[in-house]
Amino acid sequence: MDEQRDIIDVKGSAPVSDTPQAETSGSSSIPEEELTRITQDVIKSLKTVYDPEIPVDIYELGLIYKVDLSDERLLTVDMTLTAPGCPVAGEMPGWVEGAVRGVDGVEDVTVNMTFDPPWTPEKMSDEAKLELGWL
Numbered sequence: 001m002d003e004q005r006d007i008i009d010v011k012g013s014a015p016v017s018d019t020p021q022a023e024t025s026g027s028s029s030i031p032e033e034e035l036t037r038i039t040q041d042v043i044k045s046l047k048t049v050y051d052p053e054i055p056v057d058i059y060e061l062g063l064i065y066k067v068d069l070s071d072e073r074l075l076t077v078d079m080t081l082t083a084p085g086c087p088v089a090g091e092m093p094g095w096v097e098g099a100v101r102g103v104d105g106v107e108d109v110t111v112n113m114t115f116d117p118p119w120t121p122e123k124m125s126d127e128a129k130l131e132l133g134w135l
Contacts, residue, residue, distance in 0.1 A: 029071045038105045045099040056131050062123025073107040080119045
């Protein structure tokens, strides 16, 4: 049986107060209103995690590549770092897991680290670029 999954759209830099969009791979057992709330809460939680070397949260930096919520409410986060040699490479996934684990409606969390595609400054939101004085 195919497992239905909801992909939380973490691309772009819409304000958290806006309704983030989610795409589904079929009919989901999670009601749309609850999925919207979970999406907003996940994004708020991701925005509490900061790269210690850059004064911008990991969401605005573009370090979160994908967030997947299964019908069983298992949240999988695919993320990267600004560089493979980042001094907090071993700790950052735990920070992300801890941040989203408390979201109501999420039963379990897995964080996967990837470097494909590699992160580039172009992945940053305009908000991040402004904060860093790049705009």
